[in-house]
Amino acid sequence: MLPEVFSGKKILLGVTGGIAAYKACLLVRELKKSGAEVHVIMTSSAAEFVAPLTFSALSGNPVIINIFPENQKSGSSLGTWHIDLALEADLMIIAPATVNTIAKITYGIADNALTVLFSAMRSPVLICPAADMDMYNSPASTENLDTLERRGYYILPAEAGELASGLKGVGRLPETEKILEAAASVLMGYKKDLTGTKLTITAGPSYEDIDPVRFIGNRSTGLMGYSIAKAAWLRGAEVELISGPSVYTPYPELKFTKVRSALEMQKALIESSGRTEITIMAAAVADFRPAVVSDKKIKKESSAGSIALTENPDLIASIQKQGKTIVGFALETDNEEANALKKLSKKGLDMIVLNSLNDAGSGFEVPTNAVTVFTSDGGKKEIGRTSKFEVANRLLDQIMDYRKSYGKS
Numbered sequence: 001m002l003p004e005v006f007s008g009k010k011i012l013l014g015v016t017g018g019i020a021a022y023k024a025c026l027l028v029r030e031l032k033k034s035g036a037e038v039h040v041i042m043t044s045s046a047a048e049f050v051a052p053l054t055f056s057a058l059s060g061n062p063v064i065i066n067i068f069p070e071n072q073k074s075g076s077s078l079g080t081w082h083i084d085l086a087l088e089a090d091l092m093i094i095a096p097a098t099v100n101t102i103a104k105i106t107y108g109i110a111d112n113a114l115t116v117l118f119s120a121m122r123s124p125v126l127i128c129p130a131a132d133m134d135m136y137n138s139p140a141s142t143e144n145l146d147t148l149e150r151r152g153y154y155i156l157p158a159e160a161g162e163l164a165s166g167l168k169g170v171g172r173l174p175e176t177e178k179i180l181e182a183a184a185s186v187l188m189g190y191k192k193d194l195t196g197t198k199l200t201i202t203a204g205p206s207y208e209d210i211d212p213v214r215f216i217g218n219r220s221t222g223l224m225g226y227s228i229a230k231a232a233w234l235r236g237a238e239v240e241l242i243s244g245p246s247v248y249t250p251y252p253e254l255k256f257t258k259v260r261s262a263l264e265m266q267k268a269l270i271e272s273s274g275r276t277e278i279t280i281m282a283a284a285v286a287d288f289r290p291a292v293v294s295d296k297k298i299k300k301e302s303s304a305g306s307i308a309l310t311e312n313p314d315l316i317a318s319i320q321k322q323g324k325t326i327v328g329f330a331l332e333t334d335n336e337e338a339n340a341l342k343k344l345s346k347k348g349l350d351m352i353v354l355n356s357l358n359d360a361g362s363g364f365e366v367p368t369n370a371v372t373v374f375t376s377d378g379g380k381k382e383i384g385r386t387s388k389f390e391v392a393n394r395l396l397d398q399i400m401d402y403r404k405s406y407g408k409s
C-alpha cells in the first residue's frame with residue numbers, strides 16, 4: 001500500500017504478551033508485501049499468544065525471544081546481536097505494547113530481548129499500546145506513555161471499542177492499515193509537529209441526484225482528501241473531514257461528516273471552516289445539479305432524453321477567509337497552469353494544488369499523485385509522483401511553511 005516508504009527498509013517488530021498479538025501477524029505480512037525486511041522480537045508472554053513459528057514463516061527470519069541466542073532453537077547470529085540489529089534498523093515498531101513492557105522501557109529496564117533491543121535503538125520507535133481499558137488508563141501507564149512521547153518516541157494511541165474482556169472502552173490496538181500509516185509517517189521523519197493546529201478537509205465526489213436511482217457523479221474516490229486527513233492527524237492535528245460518497249474509512253478520532261451533494265457539503269464546510277484555521281478542499285464537487293429531483297424513477301418514455309441543470313454554489317466563495325489559510329485543488333486536462341493560476345487569484349485562495357490528468361499516475365482512481373502547488377505570493381513547487389499519503393505530508397509541509405512566512409504557526 002505504501003511501497004515507496006517501506007521498500008528496502010529494515011524494520012524490527014517487537015511483539016508483547018497482549019491479546020492483540022495476533023494482529024501483529026498481519027502487520028508482518030503487509031510490511032513484507034511492501035518490500036521491507038522484517039525481524040520479529042517477541043517477549044516470552046507474547047509466545048503464549050502466538051507461536052513464534054508463525055512470525056518466522058511470515059517474516060522469513062528467525063524470531064528472537066531470548067537475550068542469549070545460544071539458548072534459542074531458532075538460532076540467530078551470536079555475539080552482540082542486539083547492537084547489530086539496533087544499528088542496522090530503520091525503524092522499530094512495538095505492536096502490541098503491553099503496559100508491562102511500556103513500564104519497563106520507560107524506566108530503562110532491559111531484561112528480555114525486546115527491552116534490550118529498545119534500549120540500544122538509535123532509529124525511531126513507534127509504540128502501539130493495547131490493553132484492557134483500566135490497565136491502559138491507569139495512572140502509571142498514562143504517565144509512562146507521556147514520558148516516552150516527551151522523549152521523542154512516537155505513540156499511536158489505542159482506540160475505543162469492544163475489548164477482548166467484553167468491556168467497552170479505550171484500549172484496542174488500531175487496525176493494521178493505521179499502524180502502517182503511522183510507521184510510514186515516522187519513517188518519513190514526522191512526529192506530532194501539527195499539535196494544536198485545526199484543519200478542515202473535504203474529500204470525495206459529490207452525487208447530485210436525478211431521481212431515487214440515478215445521480216450525476218464523478219470519478220473522485222476520496223483517497224487524496226482522506227490521505228491528507230490521516231497524515232495531519234498522525235502529526236497531531238485536530239482534523240474535521242467532510243466527505244462525499246467514498247469507500248474509504250476515516251480514523252475514528254476525526255470529526256467526520258458524511259455528505260452526498262454539493263449543497264450538503266457547502267453547509268458542513270461553512271460550519272467546520274468557522275472552527276478551524278486551515279481549510280483544504282480536495283473534494284471534486286459538481287458545478288451543476290439537476291434543476292428538479294424527481295421523487296420517482298424517471299421512465300424512459302416520459303423523459304425527453306435531457307436533464308435541466310442548475311448551477312451549484314461556489315463552495316470556496318461561501319466560506320470566510322479572513323485570517324485563515326484556504327487551499328484549493330484544481331484538476332485540469334488542458335492549459336493546466338494558466339487555469340490553476342486563474343482559479344487561485346479569482347477565488348482568493350492562499351494555495352492551489354494542480355493535478356493534471358495528463359500525468360500518468362496522477363488524479364482519480366490511482367493510489368499515487370503528482371502535483372504542482374502554487375501560492376498567492378507567486379510561489380511554485382512540484383511534488384513528483386509518489387503515494388497520495390506522501391503527497392499529503394509534503395503538501396502539509398508546504399502549507400505550514402506558507403503560514404510561517406505570514407507569521408502564523
Ligand SMILES: Cc1cc2nc3c(=O)[nH]c(=O)nc-3n(C[C@H](O)[C@H](O)[C@H](O)COP(=O)(O)O)c2cc1C
Nearest residue numbers: 016017018019043045046098099100101130131132
Ligand atoms: C488473556 C490475557 C490477555 C492479556 N492481554 C493484555 C493486553 O492486551 N495488554 C496488556 O498490557 N497486558 C495483557 N495481559 C497481561 C500481560 O500478558 C502480562 O502483563 C505480561 O506480564 C506481559 O508481559 P510482556 O510485557 O513481557 O509481554 C494479558 C494477560 C492475559 C492472561
